[in-house]
Every structure is written in C-alpha cells, then in structure tokens.
Amino acid sequence: MYSKELLKGTLRTIILNLLSGNGKMYGYEITQKVKELSDGKIQLTEGALYPTLHKLEAEGFLTTETMNIGKRVRKYYTLTETGSEKSASKIREFSDFVATMQTVLGGLKTSEGK
C-alpha cells in the first residue's frame, strides 16, 4: 500500500485515465478496478474518491448519468471532450514527471555511491 501523500497528487490522473480506457464507470467500480490493476497496492478511499469525482464533474471534465436499481441509484461517470483532453495532458505530464523523478533519484543514488 502506498502512502496517502503519494497518491494524493495522482488521483485525478488515475480517474481520468481509467475513464478514458473504460468508458462509463461508477464510483465503486473505479475503486475495484484500481485495486485490481495495482495488485492491491493502490486502494482508493471513498473519502478521497468522491470529492475528486464531484470536483471533476463540477469543472466540466466529467458528465454523469444515473441508473435506478430498485431503491438504489447508480451514478455513472463519463469523460467529456475537455475531460479527454485533460486526461491526455495529465498522462503526458505524469509520464514526464516519472522520467524526471527517475533521473533525480538515479542521480541521488549515483552521488551516494561515489
């Protein structure tokens, strides 16, 4: 399990990327998918997931539709057009960040080794 701090900055990227690959998804489904993809190493908490989803929706990156299942109401999230663009730019930014981090950490390792 990764620390909360580490995941905090990546949550939006994770959600946007998942939706761009899976079409519409609901909250619980997102938590399960992330858990499955990360081999249980990333477990999204409800307290982090829902505020982020609602924020992305309010910002216009996600659109929603609801489906009634008996007494239950399931809310599905889909990327909007700007959401797709945001998703692509977030992924680019994150890949770049990972590469930079590798260089920085690799650099640290090398200097320690000297």
Place this chain on the structure above:
Amino acid sequence: MIELSEKQVNFILKDIRLKGLPKSKLTDELLDHICCGVEKEMGGGLNFKEAYQKTIVNFGPNGLIKTHQESKSATEKIALKKKTKTFGSMVAASLVFLVLAVNAKGKAEISPISKDRIKTHYSIENKFLYQILPNSPVFAIDAGRIINISRKKNGFYAVELETTNDKKLIYNLVSDLFVMNGSRVQRGEVIGKAGVNSNIHSSEEFNFTFEIKD
C-alpha cells in the same frame, strides 16, 4: 454475485441517515457504493451484518459524513469559483470599456484651442484657421518636443512641435510663449497664448492657425 434485498438496502439507508447523512443525491450515490461493498464482502463469506460493519469501518471514523461534506464542498467551491470568474470577467470588461471611453473622450476633447474660445474656424486639409477670443491658451494636442520657434515680422511666433508619433504640429500667430526651443511637452499642456491684438470683428481675419504635418 450476491444482490441485496430491498429490505437490506432499506436497512442500510435508514442506518446511514441515522449516522447523519442528509437526504441528497450524494447520499443516494454513497448508498449504492456501500451496497456494492456489502455485496462483495458477502460474496467472500461474511453475513449481511458483518459485511455491512466491515464496509462502514473502511470509510474510517466519521468517514461517511466527511466524504459527504467534502464532496459537497468540492462542488460548491467550483461553482463559487465559476461565479467569481464570471463576475470578475464582467468587472474586467466594464473596466476596459471605461478606460476606452475615458481615453476616447480625452482624445476627442483635445483641441489646440478650447472650443468655448473659438468664434469661427475653417480647415483646408490639415490646416486649421481660427478666429479666437483674445489671450486664449494654446494646447499641445500630443506629447512631444518643441523643435523650432520662429518670430515673425508681425511680432507673433510660429511654434513647431514634433510629437512622439512623428507628426509635426505647427502653431502660428502665438503671442506669449510658455515653452522654449527643445522643451518637452505633455499632451494637454499650455504652450502659449494666441488671439492678441487681432481684429475679431473682421470675419476675414484669422488670429490663429494650426497645421498637422505627417
């Protein structure tokens, strides 16, 4: 895959409402989330009550209320930001308009002689001929530098002002001078007086001329 009965869903709904969640779309969404969690745990072998307890515990202490409040405030914050942004744009647009209006007004009003001092005036292309009241102040209609002052035989001066945008303004028949050769002047500054000793009763006599040369 286990599916909760209506009775079980009602039990959960009643319990989360007792825990403090209001009647809202967000609560509906969280209800479905909890139901999914309970179904998953029941699929793993727990009974309904155990599965429900485990799912609620996963939210953390006061997790349900916190999740509800944070999701609600996230939406409200964005809505407020959008409103502020719209209001801000309106204020900015109004300011730009105001600046443009003031600017346009300022530009339109600058004339070498105040309108209330002019009896008559004519213009031929870029040359303006005035019949003005005695001792009328003469204004620089643009900022620049005085590049030439020449005294004519009749005792009046011709003043040449080179503006910052490379135009030459020639003021002729100026009497009192408030500038010297080489003086820098601001737009609207008084450079001298004109209209002295002239016979303003004669409709043919002009006592001040102004010319713009590009």
